[in-house]
Amino acid sequence: MESVLRINMSRLICRKESVPEVYQKTGGRGLSALILNSEVDAGCDPLGHLNKLVVAPGALAGTLAPSFGRLSFGAKSPLTKGIKEANVGGTAAQRLDRLGIKVIIVEGQPENAGLWIVKISKDGCELLPADDLSAMRNYDAVAALKKRFGDHVGVFSIGPAGEMKMAAATIAVTDQDGNPARHAARGGLGAVMGSKGLKAVVIDDSGVSKVAMKDVALFQKTVRKLVKVIKSDETGPLLLSTLGTPGFVPVTNQIGSMPTENYRMGSFESFETLAGDAIKEINTKRGGKMHGCMPGCVVRCSVAFHSKEGNYLTSGLEYETIAMLGANLKIGDVDAVAEMDRLCDELGVDTIEIGSALSQAMAAGKLQFGDAPGVIRAIKEIGQGTPFGVILGQGTVAVSKEFGIERIPAVLGQALPAHDPRACKTAGVTYATSPMGADHTAGMDYADPYGKEGQIQRSKELQIFLAAVDSLGYCMFAIPTVAPILSHFADLLNARYGTTLTEADIPLLGVNAIKNELEFNQKAGIDPTLIRMPDFVREEVIPPSNSVFDVPQDEINTIWNDIIK
Numbered sequence: 001m002e003s004v005l006r007i008n009m010s011r012l013i014c015r016k017e018s019v020p021e022v023y024q025k026t027g028g029r030g031l032s033a034l035i036l037n038s039e040v041d042a043g044c045d046p047l048g049h050l051n052k053l054v055v056a057p058g059a060l061a062g063t064l065a066p067s068f069g070r071l072s073f074g075a076k077s078p079l080t081k082g083i084k085e086a087n088v089g090g091t092a093a094q095r096l097d098r099l100g101i102k103v104i105i106v107e108g109q110p111e112n113a114g115l116w117i118v119k120i121s122k123d124g125c126e127l128l129p130a131d132d133l134s135a136m137r138n139y140d141a142v143a144a145l146k147k148r149f150g151d152h153v154g155v156f157s158i159g160p161a162g163e164m165k166m167a168a169a170t171i172a173v174t175d176q177d178g179n180p181a182r183h184a185a186r187g188g189l190g191a192v193m194g195s196k197g198l199k200a201v202v203i204d205d206s207g208v209s210k211v212a213m214k215d216v217a218l219f220q221k222t223v224r225k226l227v228k229v230i231k232s233d234e235t236g237p238l239l240l241s242t243l244g245t246p247g248f249v250p251v252t253n254q255i256g257s258m259p260t261e262n263y264r265m266g267s268f269e270s271f272e273t274l275a276g277d278a279i280k281e282i283n284t285k286r287g288g289k290m291h292g293c294m295p296g297c298v299v300r301c302s303v304a305f306h307s308k309e310g311n312y313l314t315s316g317l318e319y320e321t322i323a324m325l326g327a328n329l330k331i332g333d334v335d336a337v338a339e340m341d342r343l344c345d346e347l348g349v350d351t352i353e354i355g356s357a358l359s360q361a362m363a364a365g366k367l368q369f370g371d372a373p374g375v376i377r378a379i380k381e382i383g384q385g386t387p388f389g390v391i392l393g394q395g396t397v398a399v400s401k402e403f404g405i406e407r408i409p410a411v412l413g414q415a416l417p418a419h420d421p422r423a424c425k426t427a428g429v430t431y432a433t434s435p436m437g438a439d440h441t442a443g444m445d446y447a448d449p450y451g452k453e454g455q456i457q458r459s460k461e462l463q464i465f466l467a468a469v470d471s472l473g474y475c476m477f478a479i480p481t482v483a484p485i486l487s488h489f490a491d492l493l494n495a496r497y498g499t500t501l502t503e504a505d506i507p508l509l510g511v512n513a514i515k516n517e518l519e520f521n522q523k524a525g526i527d528p529t530l531i532r533m534p535d536f537v538r539e540e541v542i543p544p545s546n547s548v549f550d551v552p553q554d555e556i557n558t559i560w561n562d563i564i565k
Contacts, residue, residue: 002102005125007118009196010049010108014118014125019102024497027059029085030471030509031103032074033516036083039105042523046078046188047165047195048109055096055104055156055201058473062097062211063219065492066227067478069094069294071156071173072470076524077187079167079353079395080412080437083520084187087441087470089293089302090173091154095205096120110197115163119149121204130199135160137346137383138172138180141200149202151178157200159348160383162190166393168353169194172345175293175302181315182293185350186414186439188395214498222491229488230298233480240301240477243276244290245319250275252323255449256545257423259328261369262359263409263416266423266542270332274322279303279334286310299478305338314342316351320440323418324355329362329375336372340379347383349393354379356396356415364403407536412437412526421533421549422542424449428549429459432533433559435517441476442466452551460559467510515563528564529557 002024004017023031032054044050053075060068071093077084096104099122110116115130133141138159145155155174162169169190172180184190213219230237239247249271252258256266272278283289286306293302293315304315317338325344326337344351358375361367366388367374381389391402396415400408409416414437421428430443443462448454469476472489479485486503493501518528537549 002100005101005104005120007104007106007125007127008108009106009110009116009198012110012116012127014127023102026471026509026512027102028056028070028072028087028471028473029074029467030513031056032072032085033083033513033520035103035105036074036076037516037520040076042076042520043525044076046076046081047191051076051192051195053106053189053192053196055106057093057097057101059471060492060496061093061473063213063492063496064094064296065219065223066230066296066298067294067475068473069296070470070473070475071096071184072473073171073184073189075189075192077189078165078191079188080414082412082435082437082524082526083517084189084436085470086171086184086186086189087473088171088173088182088184089475090175090182091294092156092173092203093473094295095154095203098205098208098211099203106193106196106198109195114197115199116197117145117199118201119204120201121206122208133199135163138348139346142174142178142180145200145202146178149204152204152206154203154205155180155200158190158193159346160385161348161393162194163199164385164390164393165191165194166349166382166390167191167398168349168357168393168395170348170350172348175315176291176295177304177315179312179315181345183316183345183348183350185352187436190348211496213496215495218491219495222488222495226485226488227298229480229483229485230478233482236481237299237478240299241290243280244301244303244317245477246274246279246303246317246322247276248319249322252419255423255446256542256547257420257449258323259416259418259420261330262328262363263420263536266420267544268327268330268332271327273332274326274334274337279305279317282334291315297475297478299475301477307338308335313338314345316345317341320418321351321355324352325375328355328359328418330369331372331375333372336376340376343376343379347379349382352417353395353415354382354392356409357392357399360396360399360405361392361403363407364405366403408534410438411533412531414438419444420542421537422547423545425452425455425549425551426458426462428533428537429455429551429556429559430463432531432556433459433528434463435514435521450545450547455551456555456559463514464507464510467513468506471509471513511563514560518560518564522564528560
């Protein structure tokens with residue numbers, strides 16, 4: 001029997017509630033949006049007691065269906081001031097689902113200063129003091145929790161940045177190897193968790209039975225079909241299995257969409273040192289590997305990167321990190337970028353937001369482009385809480401305002417990711433229209449990167465599809481390019497819940513999620529028709545494509561007309 005786990009930090013109690021019927025029709029991002037829109041005062045202070053942190057596994061997480069183990073975190077964002085969902089891999093979603101937890105809702109704030117952890121198991125939920133973990137970095141905190149509760153547990157936690165309520169703070173989730181290298185990174189949700197006085201949640205699913213299935217035969221049959229489709233796709237998931245997302249570096253560099261030197265160029269002269277094949281060559285020699293961040297993953301796109309000494313360093317060395325901490329800062333040393341990534345994971349900050357913030361600091365003359373040691377020292381200052389570190393930890397817009405920079409690479413307060421909208425115009429439309437601001441995972445397509453015709457419809461369809469994917473907890477990197485999969489999604493849901501869904505019902509999950517998000521933002525005072533791309537992406541051509549973002553604003557404003565009525 002599934003339940004809602006409500007954690008009240010004001011009263012320091014946990015209680016289980018029955019799952020409302022309306023909750024049973026979705027999960028992940030869709031459920032997060034539904035709860036936030038119905039329970040949270042959209043005008044509240046994101047770091048105040050009225051905001052809530054929603055933690056929602058995908059609807060199929062505990063089944064171990066391939067790549068369905070992602071976990072959604074949602075709240076009003078301290079960065080965008082609107083609704084935000086950030087999803088992540090790792091093992092937490094699968095453990096929660098096996099424990100019968102449909103969603104966790106964290107509300108209120110402790111009356112007194114201090115930190116707490118939540119322990120969840122088949123025996124229930126308890127809040128435990130965690131002041132001994134204060135200011136502890138994620139890897140050390142997870143090690144301490146495992147020493148106390150055992151190596152078999154899963155953990156999600158915040159680092160020092162979350163405790164200091166920085167707007168770029170993340171929530172770290174342990175992967176299959178027990179490392180807190182998977183991050184719900186965007187939107188500052190780690191700061192919301194920190195504002196609740198919550199350092200970590202420990203999940204022990206030992207002793208629980210398998211997730212109940214209404215039709216085991218249909219489930220097994222559909223899983224076999226889906227795995228076959230994924231493994232036959234040589235241009236999508238299989239490529240990621242070999243090189244991970246760093247395999248995208250040569251492609252985006254050639255197209256000219258990889259931000260370089262603070263979004264001044266779209267290609268980096270030293271891109272080859274950051275590309276997937278180069279990383280694979282040196283990492284293999286050092287004993288590194290490709291692995292899956294969650295059980296059941298057949299793509300295995302995570303790069304477990306090892307240092308020069310042959311020791312594990314990070315398994316989050318992905319394209320966005322490489323582009324934002326490498327190319328955009330004009331740093332071509334992959335070992336330096338990997339060290340920065342590890343520091344960001346330790347402190348609990350978003351590599352996209354921090355990479356952009358650092359490039360703005362460089363534009364202001366506070367750091368030098370290409371100065372890897374200087375960047376590493378600056379990231380360390382975030383954890384130390386120095387004045388400069390605190391400014392960086394608040395993100396790109398905060399850095400820009402502090403140093404008087406008017407050219408701000410952000411939409412709705414959130415930094416542009418590593419796909420420049422001038423050379424990937426579908427992404428640009430998505431940045432300008434997603435309820436969550438500049439977010440590449442909301443809808444991006446390189447089918448016609450420079451053309452402006454058809455980009456509105458392309459973005460809309462992708463945003464709806466990916467919102468549905470996020471509601472199911474499915475990993476976007478396992479989406480095949482060779483065959484449709486919506487019918488498989490429907491069959492898996494039917495197999496678990498005994499429903500009679502068809503493939504036509506799946507996009508409705510995305511439509512409903514986006515509708516709730518847009519409604520929340522409207523109540524928060526965010527008019528979607530007033531959201532604008534930064535002026536520079538419409539005015540400055542980006543080499544080598546010499547393109548600008550030229551999709552007309554009046555057309556962009558029509559994208560959700562049929563959803564907002």
